[in-house]
Amino acid sequence: MTREEVDKQDFQVLIEKYLDGKTTLEELKLLVNYYESYQQDYTWCAALGSEESTRNRMLINILEELQNNVGDANKVIPFYKNKIVKYAVAASLIAFLSVTFLFKNNNGNKVNDNEVVQTNGTTIAVGTDKAILTLEDGSQVALEKGKSFQKETTVSNGEVITYKKGELKAEEIKYNYLTIPRGGQFSITLSDGTKVWLNSDSELKYPVQFIKGQPRKVELLYGEAYFDVSPSASHNGDKFIVLNASQEVEVIGTEFNVKAYKDETNIYTTLVEGKVTISMDDKKRNLVPGEQLFLNKKNSTILIKKVDVYNETAWKEGVFSFEDKSLKDMMVVLSRWYDVEVIIENKSIENEQFVGILRKNQKIEEILTSIKNFGIIKNFEIYDKKVVLK
Template identity: 55%
Template sequence: MSVFNKIIILSKKLASSLLKDEKPTDLEASDIFNDADKAYILKNLTDETLIKERLNLANQVKKKEDWEKVKSNITKPSVRFLYWKYTAAAAVIGLLATTYFFRGTLFNNSNECMPIIVNNNIKTGTDKATLTLEDGTIIALEKGNNYEAGNFKSNGEKIIYQANNRSNSKIAYNYLTIPRGGQFFIELSDGTKIWLNSETQLKYPVSFIKGETRNVELVYGEAYFDVSPSVNHKGSKFKVINQNQVVEVLGTAFNIKAYKDETNIYTTLAEGKVELDFNGKKQKLSPTQQSNFNLNTNALLVVNVDVYNEVSWRQGVFSFENKPLKEIMKVLSRWYNMNVVFINEEIGNEAFTGVLGKDQNIEDILATIKNFGIINNYYIKNKTITLK
């Protein structure tokens, strides 16, 4: 196991200790690092000036500002704790991992090839979406543009629907489409909060009918749901429909990943309980469990996962643990709206562990990966990256 992977493991142990109100001890570190590892870290990773300089340059996790922003929109104590948990983990992992990221730049004395950059048109993703009303009207939602109509309003970064007290017999549906290079937040009329990732489309009712099941459809893409409990809505259930899968909840937080170019649907439960229905086959999930449903074979696999790695995308970071580079680049290509070409397909199978900031430019991201020796070099032209 590499020193870096050991650092990630240690950082997660430290974060776990914080969550349990325990004081981290030297024993945790001694369990992971041998004498050679400790000597390496002392030599390469403990320069105080270096750490301060690099952490200022790579401020990947703005934990204080982000947490205050999130906290102001949260009223449920359990959800507030959940957010704090992920923020703490991001802070600890980011602190240790960021220092290590830049180790390669300062302590690697080899003469490496410089990357070739021609007209880099790759931009960092931002808040943006397209709203399609029931009558076909299309509205572009972008940061800085305010829009208000009916029972909803948007400031270009999120869209909020107000509760409608009328008992309608007919449900009107809207579509919210997030392009590549975008993300968006929506609060439905029942108070359910949904974070939408790049290249995602959600179909949902403008208002719900009292007492009836609240149905929404994740047409494609990835979304994190914080569902308003059924006890607040006369016991009405909440269901998320996606292709051959239906997720039924009573009030919980979970993530669904179901992209058009992938043959698997991943559902990760962060809090509460859900029951999944795959063409009549039902499966319940407990917190930290993830279901993997193969659309081609109808096979279902349930495993335990690190929830933080699965949902960190909505908090401003991408957290990867032993993830193949080809899967990482697929995630990044959606956020940066770019194309990626592998000259050597075997490079795509190389595993990477690290925490990357969503506000970083693509050149910094590639430099980080290059410093670990996973790629030899890269070439950027317009909106295409070539890795070798």
């Protein structure tokens, strides 16, 4: 590995620590030095994209921390609490880091440059905005990026579907379904102003309009969704409730993520802001921001723990952020986004642990090549919507 490659790896490690709020004063100084060095690197600078204001804000923030924390070189500098700034900084950094993988327990295998990746002419498409909308009469509409749709109180620009505000009587309530296929994503603004982001292989059932004086109920039939709920105070105190087969999440007004895939045993509910109460059979649990409730559907085991909220919700910002995830778990996520089947031939590498960030708009070949270059896999093959790791 060249000196330049070592420096860039160190730079990536510092960025990870910065986003996690774990850098010391001395490390921040080093981060600024790296940043300035790579500004002179045409390739890296061009890859930074056009968001110069975001990059400059990031640098200014770091410099302000250096100025305000003089004297204690080992003092840990926390990251900015504003999650919007964190997303913006992360997106800016990811834009030029491309794929950042920090594998643990790397066996140090060298890549054989003579090995050729076999694709058999198969092209794996990157996931995109698409969904199937099932209307109250049972008819279905394909929603796709670049195509618009409009019907009475419903309108879509191909990336988000929005329902206009209105009130119904109990006997008039009508439900729509939004189904996100593998390889898709979509977002929806419900008639009460609540925003929902849906990940690949997910389905949401919801009323076209809510009934005044009754709880605002939606059902995540399966998959993953991020909710930014319109507060109850704006709706005469009407609660917002998210149902799924194994639990009920009662909301006053908050942001949270629910991951409940059909092919996974566990359900994960992560609270970003506000307060939620989760009911499971005869049990109830409250969450505070930064906590995640783990529910095992088979044996009803419940566990609440602190998590890095960014890692759990970055998917809705166009980013996959992994922390101490196994290669096997990562491939489950990628298989949904790229709509492929992943086969790991060498079972001994399934549990390789790593920290990594990648952009969702990358080709899967780029990601797999990066993993290969780290020596985790010897090679990979793509054919008939299957990815084989060797």
